[in-house]
Structure formats: C-alpha cells, structure tokens
Amino acid sequence: MASVTKRGPYAKTAARQREILDAAGEVFATHGYRAGSLKEIADRVGIDSSTILHHFANKSVLLQKVLEDRDTRSLGDAAPDAAAGAADIPAAFLRLARANERIPGIVVLYTLLAAESATPEHPSNEYFFLRYARVRAEFTAAFREMADAGLLRPGVEPEFAALSTLALWDGLQVQWMHDSDAIDIVGTLRGQLELLTTVELDEEETG
Amino acid sequence: MASVTKRGPYAKTAARQREILDAAGEVFATHGYRAGSLKEIADRVGIDSSTILHHFANKSVLLQKVLEDRDTRSLGDAAPDAAAGAADIPAAFLRLARANERIPGIVVLYTLLAAESATPEHPSNEYFFLRYARVRAEFTAAFREMADAGLLRPGVEPEFAALSTLALWDGLQVQWMHDSDAIDIVGTLRGQLELLTTVELDEEETG
DNA sequence: GTCTATAGCCGGATAGAC
DNA sequence: GTCTATCCGGCTATAGAC
Numbered sequence: 001m002a003s004v005t006k007r008g009p010y011a012k013t014a015a016r017q018r019e020i021l022d023a024a025g026e027v028f029a030t031h032g033y034r035a036g037s038l039k040e041i042a043d044r045v046g047i048d049s050s051t052i053l054h055h056f057a058n059k060s061v062l063l064q065k066v067l068e069d070r071d072t073r074s075l076g077d078a079a080p081d082a083a084a085g086a087a088d089i090p091a092a093f094l095r096l097a098r099a100n101e102r103i104p105g106i107v108v109l110y111t112l113l114a115a116e117s118a119t120p121e122h123p124s125n126e127y128f129f130l131r132y133a134r135v136r137a138e139f140t141a142a143f144r145e146m147a148d149a150g151l152l153r154p155g156v157e158p159e160f161a162a163l164s165t166l167a168l169w170d171g172l173q174v175q176w177m178h179d180s181d182a183i184d185i186v187g188t189l190r191g192q193l194e195l196l197t198t199v200e201l202d203e204e205e206t207g
Numbered sequence: 208m209a210s211v212t213k214r215g216p217y218a219k220t221a222a223r224q225r226e227i228l229d230a231a232g233e234v235f236a237t238h239g240y241r242a243g244s245l246k247e248i249a250d251r252v253g254i255d256s257s258t259i260l261h262h263f264a265n266k267s268v269l270l271q272k273v274l275e276d277r278d279t280r281s282l283g284d285a286a287p288d289a290a291a292g293a294a295d296i297p298a299a300f301l302r303l304a305r306a307n308e309r310i311p312g313i314v315v316l317y318t319l320l321a322a323e324s325a326t327p328e329h330p331s332n333e334y335f336f337l338r339y340a341r342v343r344a345e346f347t348a349a350f351r352e353m354a355d356a357g358l359l360r361p362g363v364e365p366e367f368a369a370l371s372t373l374a375l376w377d378g379l380q381v382q383w384m385h386d387s388d389a390i391d392i393v394g395t396l397r398g399q400l401e402l403l404t405t406v407e408l409d410e411e412e413t414g
Numbered sequence: 415g416t417c418t419a420t421a422g423c424c425g426g427a428t429a430g431a432c
Numbered sequence: 433g434t435c436t437a438t439c440c441g442g443c444t445a446t447a448g449a450c
Contacts, residue, residue: 009433012433013433016433030326031326032239032241032323034239034241034242035241035242037424037425037426038425038426038427039424039425039426047433047434047435048434048435048436049425049426049427050427050428050434050435050436051433051434051435053426053427053428054433054434055433058426058427059425059426059427108325111322111325112322112323112325114322114381114385115318115319115321115322115323115381115384116239116319116322116323117385118315118318118319118381118384118385119237119238125385128385129385129386132382132385132386133386133389136389153402155401156402160395160398163379163382163390163395164375164395164398164399166378166382167374167375167377167378167379167381167382167395168371168374168375168378169378170374170377170378170381170382171373171374171375171376171377171378171379171381172370172374172378174321174322174325174374174377174378174381175339175370175373175374175377177322177325178321178324178325178332178335178336178339179336179339179340182340182343183370188367188370188371188374191367191371192371194362195360195363195402195403196402216415219415220415223415244442244443244444245443245444245445246442246443246444254415254416254417255416255417255418256443256444256445257416257417257418257419257445257446258415258416258417260444260445260446261415261416262415265444265445266443266444266445
C-alpha cells in the first residue's frame, strides 16, 4: 500500500502557510485589515499574490487564520494561571505585560483590529466580540479568587477590577503605538494593580 | 464699488461644507478613514463625489477639517474646568463622559481613528500624537490641582491618575463599540475616580 | 457650484499553463 | 505549488461643459 501521508509536499505546504501567516500578521499589524494588501504580504514572502489565494480561499479567511494562529501560539489573552495562588495573580498580569512588550507585533495587531472591527461587516467583528467577553470573564474569575482570599481593597468588586484592568491595558497600548517613549505600560498597570489589591508589588521583580 | 462679500453664494458654500463635514464625520466613524469613501459621503449629502473635491482639495484634507471641526464644536477633549474648585473635578469628568454618550458618533470617530492612525503615513498620525500629549497634560494639571488640595488618595501621583483615567476611558470605548450593553463607561470611570480620589461621588448626580 | 466623463491606479479574485 | 495573464470593480482625482 502506498503511503498516504507524503511528508515532503505536505511539509512544504505547511511551511509556506506558516510564512504567509507570519507575513500577513505583520502587514495587518502595520496597516490594519482593509488597508493591508495581499500583494504586500506576498512581496514579504517572495511569492505572487495569487499563490496566497491558493493556500487561503480569500483575504477574509486569511485574517481569521492569522487570529486563530496567534491565539494558539501566544499567551497574550490568557488570564494569569491561578495555580500558583491568589497572591501571585497581580505579578502574573505584569509578567504577561512584559512578555507582550517583547513581541509588539501581536499587541499592535490586536489593538488595531479591535478598533477596526467594531463595524458589523468586518470579518473579525464576531471574533473580537467573543474574545472580549471571554477575557473579561477570565479576568473576573482571577480577581474573584483574590477577593475570596481577602486580597482586594475594600469596596473593589472583581468585575470592576477585571474591566478596569483590561480596558486600561488596551488604552495604554493605543497611546503606546503613538508615542512609545511617553507610555510605560507595565509601570502603569502595576500602579493600577496596587490600587486594586493589597498585594505588594516589587518593581525589581515585576517591572 | 461693488460689494465684495456677496452673502448668498458664500452662505451656500458654507452650508454645503457643513453638510459635507457632517457626512464625512459619520462615514469615517463607521468605516474609518481608508475604508470610508468619498462616494459614500457624497451619497449622504446627495451630491456627486467630485463636488466634494471642489470644496476640499483632497480626501486627506477633508479628514483634517473634520477633526478640526469636531475639536472646535465638541467638549470631548477638554479637561474639566477647574474654576469650580478641585473637589468638583471628578464630577466634571463624569459629566463629560455622560455628554459624550449622547453623541456617540464623535466618540466612535476618535476611537477608530486613534488606532488606525498609529502608522506614520496616516494623515491624522501627527494630530493624534499631539492630541494625546495635550490631553495627558490637561488631565495631569487637573489631578495636580486635586493633589494640592489633598484630594488624591495617598500614593496616587497626578501623572498616574491622568494617564490611567485617559487610557481607561479609551479602552472602555473600544469595548463599548463591540458590546454597548456589556460596558458601563460612566459607571466604570466613576469607580476609577473613587479609587484615585477621596471625593464622594453620588451616583444620582454623576451617573 | 455642480455635474458627466474619464483617466489612472490598485484592490481581490479567477483561469489556465507549467 | 507557483506563476502569468486577465477580469472586474472601486477608489481618488482631474478636465471640462453647463
């Protein structure tokens, strides 16, 4: 029986799709979805734009695959793992923010698309609607755990802590894109977490 | 000597430009700058797209005029007037947020363009760079006045209060555009101001 | 001041050779 | 799997009649 899984061609296809997804992520992060062209993506990979449409049915599908791909590979939208204990949650948030700083492309991609996709016809409109709902729920669960451990400041509700942290983060990223020298994302998030919780946050460890 | 200032035609031109600016603001708020077309703007006014270019040199100029126009007519980016006293500043922030809720078009326009214009080639890139710097300075001055009056919570710096309030506001607007039912902009801002200051904020008055 | 007509470009997408 | 060639559409912008 002939082997059905020929490694050669399949591996080549997979590698090409990897290249296309990476290039598309960069282009969409730079120009957004609508203004980002298949030709610019193709040029980065060194292929013709029609070849992209051989691998992905159309531009909209390509964007969806980029987002799925980033979701799978990045930690950017996961709430801090609570396994280490409620007291470590704020530090985990800050580690996440520091990790994102090292891969600014993903941050810019999400920040740009989050705004662009606010209109119903945008191909990632539903994606961001669901994503925000999910992340809010994850953040709320994390802060609720802290509340149960008595680590939130009096009067601070987990829902407020979650929403304010997430929205502050997004807003900081927008300003950071315009003036990265003027905005200290990690430092400002630390300040917010110190306001929300009673946990001591060492700048050496977390910033 | 014949009158140089003929009121009729000039008034007509001014009125037409008003219509174009208003329609352009709506279209740019819905689709952003790049994806918003002159044709869609023209259709809303009931004229041909070439007529727009008779009144405004090109599309980029039109966007700049829209932003200048909104700056002039809206209160949306002005820091709360401190004349009433430092203790009234938080309430003034919330009044501003409530006023913005009644004209969502402007909020959406600015939120969308702020993200889209992050790339250097965008026609409103410099506008938003300067705008953010100015608003940060205005907010900082307002919170510094509160600090001088002893109205900030211990450990809260005016710069942090300003940046966190502004960034939180922007981030809330992004999520509000995706899910207006889930996001309470005024209520969340009130929570933040209660965290930053020692001023009592009555929900009846402010929200 | 507004229109029609059109230029000129670039976008996404398809067909078919290799 | 990748390319060339091409279609079709929408876009900004210009030219010129009225």
